[in-house]
Amino acid sequence: MPKLYIFGIGGTGSRVIRSLTMLLAAGATVENCDKVVPIIIDPDAQNGDMTRTVELLKTYERLRRQLKPAPAPGEFFATEIQTLAGMAASENQPRDARVKETFAYNFGGMDESYRDFLHYDDMPVESRHLVDLLFTPANLASKLTVGFKGSPNVGSVVLNQLMSSPELEFFANSFAEGDRVFFISSIFGGTGAAGFPLLLKNLRNPRTTLPRAELLNQAPMGALTVLPYFNLLADDGSAIDSNGFITKTKAALAYYQKNIQQLNALYYLGDQSTGQLANHEGGSQQQNNAHFIEMVGALAVLDFMRQPADYLQHNQPLHYEYGLEEDVRQVTFKALDPGQSFRQIAQPLTQLQMLALWCRYHLPHTQEAPYANHLQLPRAWRDEEFYQQLQRFLQDNNFGFEAWLRELGANERAFLPFEDPAMATENFNRVVAGQSTATGLFNKGLTRSYLFGELNKAIPKPVATADGPAAFVRAFSEVLSKAVVEKVPGF
Structure with missing residues (x-):
């Protein structure tokens, strides 16, 4: 079945993949493929942005593995995410022992x-x-040790070792008809600005020594190039100076104009509303808040995948930019393009927010409900791996969904789609910012008792232990989808 290989290059690559993982967990659809294989490339092995994205991906993968049968399109965790090695194992392909079970390329600690x-x-x-x-x-x-410190001229030399790595050879060997490739990188730093052109040039090289060169030359390939969207505090002791971001961007764009011709689609994204971040050259301290720009970057992946392959391959390279409906500092769902962005993510994210609220506030009060007993939740929530991983995915303070939402709301360009990103309320009627559910004497709206009743209908009889996780996801996907469509105005 078709696969999407995503090369997330540098810190920006990791951060966009984190946002993409949240959208996929919510049920956003990746068209024209049934499996996503992220490959993170960052020589800074301790980079905080990378390590937490890797941990998030591992949690998603463990959680998704428990769902049998697999969720239907549009349900929570419907898209399968796997490592290179895991993908090969699931498709019964030969395994290269040199390729580790990880989402990140190993530079061997330089x-x-x-x-x-x-x-x-x-x-x-x-x-x-x-x-x-x-x-x-x-x-x-x-x-x-901490990467290239904003120097793409250094990165372009060091990253050449990728081309002879067992990971890249394994990727090429696993590439099949119908597969696609997408690159995510920034243009104003070191790793991303160097790594993206180098990878593209080598994968499209007709004289490459990589396996399946003909398939790689013909496959649809897209890329997201992220322009400056933040500044760094001045630090005389740091090799990175954000005053040079625009100059580096201009130089790189001039190079791209002349040399990046082998892509099918190139997405440009940036923001002039640039807040200031702490200046860390790398390591575990380089862990920035999730940003609205990175979530929009995840939308670029979804847009690329919805394009038919023949449309991508029989036209000149496509170039895209992104704009809001209105230039606001606090972005809600209403600021998104109603024909595309809103339609793609508003309902899925709202449903995942409601699931997070239910798990945090309401599940403890419904442990004895029929639906909970049919799923054996009083025991399973405490003991079974699926529910442990679900709690981590939603509630982990470092990489989880609740933390991601809080971070998105803490930037100068804040994404605040929900009334309470701090998750301090259990009121479902006020979940979506500016779109409160209408209530009255005979209509209490989205109450615990309403959802309680719908869940009891969705799981009317006992479920076998092995089938519990899939039944849980299916029931909550169905009930929350109905609740959003029927009760929340604007959906």
């Missing part, structure tokens, strides 16, 4: 300077002179 990486001291004198022309002394002295 605890050395760029000078040592190049073996500068062993070079002939002529080669050293050439290197000195291309790289500053600061470039050469820079440690590679």
Whole structure:
């Protein structure tokens, strides 16, 4: 079956994949494929943005594995997400033992300077002179442990080792007719600005030594290029200065205009409403709040996948930008394009928010309800892996859905689709910002008792233990979808 391979390059790649994972958990549809395979590329092995995205993906994968039969399109966790190695195992393909069961490419901990990486001291004198022309002394002295510190000229050299890696060879070997590739990177940093053009050039190279070169040359490929959308606080001790973001962006765009011709679709995204973040060169401290721009970046993936393959391949490269219905600092669902963005994500995200509210506030009060007893929830919620992973996905303070929503609402360009992103209320009638459910003497709206009754109807008889997780997801998807469509105005 068709697969989507997503190369998330650098910190921005990880952050957009985090938002995409939330949309897929909510039930947003990825058309023309039934499996997503993220491949995160970041030489900074301790990057906070990367490590929490990897943990989120692992949690999603563990949770999704418990759902048999698989959820139907539009239900929670409907899209399968797998590692390269896991994908091969599920399709009974030969496994390369060198490819680890992970979502992130392993650079092997490059605890050395760029000078040592190049073996500068062993070079002939002529080669050293050439290197000195291309790289500053600061470039050469820079440690590679935390990546390329905003220097794509360094990244383009180091990332060349990707092309001979077992992971990339394994990816090419697993590539099949109908599969697609999407790249996610920033254009104003080091890893993303260097990695995206390099990967694209090599995957589209007709003389590549990678397996299945003909398929790779013909496959639909798209990319998201993220322009500056934040600034960094000034820090004389840091090698990264956000005052250079625009200059780097202009230079990279000029290069893209001349050299990025092998794509089928290229999405540009940025924001002039740029808040300031702490200046961390890398490591575990580089963990930024989720941002509205990254969620829109996830929409670029969905848009690319809904395009028919023949439309992508028989036209000139397509170029896209994104705009809001109105330029507001606090973005609600009403600010989204009603014909596309709103239609794609408003209902799924609202349903996932309601599921999170139910699990946090209402589930403890309905443990003895018929639906809960039929699912054996009093025991399963405490003991079974699926429910443990679901609680982590929704409530983990570092990477979970509730934390993601709080972070989205804490930026200068805040995404505040719900009345209470802090999850401090159990009132379903006021879930969606500006779209409160109408209530009256004979209509209490979205109450616990209403949802309680609908869940009892959805699970009218006992369910076998092994079938419990799938029945739980199916019932909540059905009940919350009905509740949103029938009770929340504007849907």
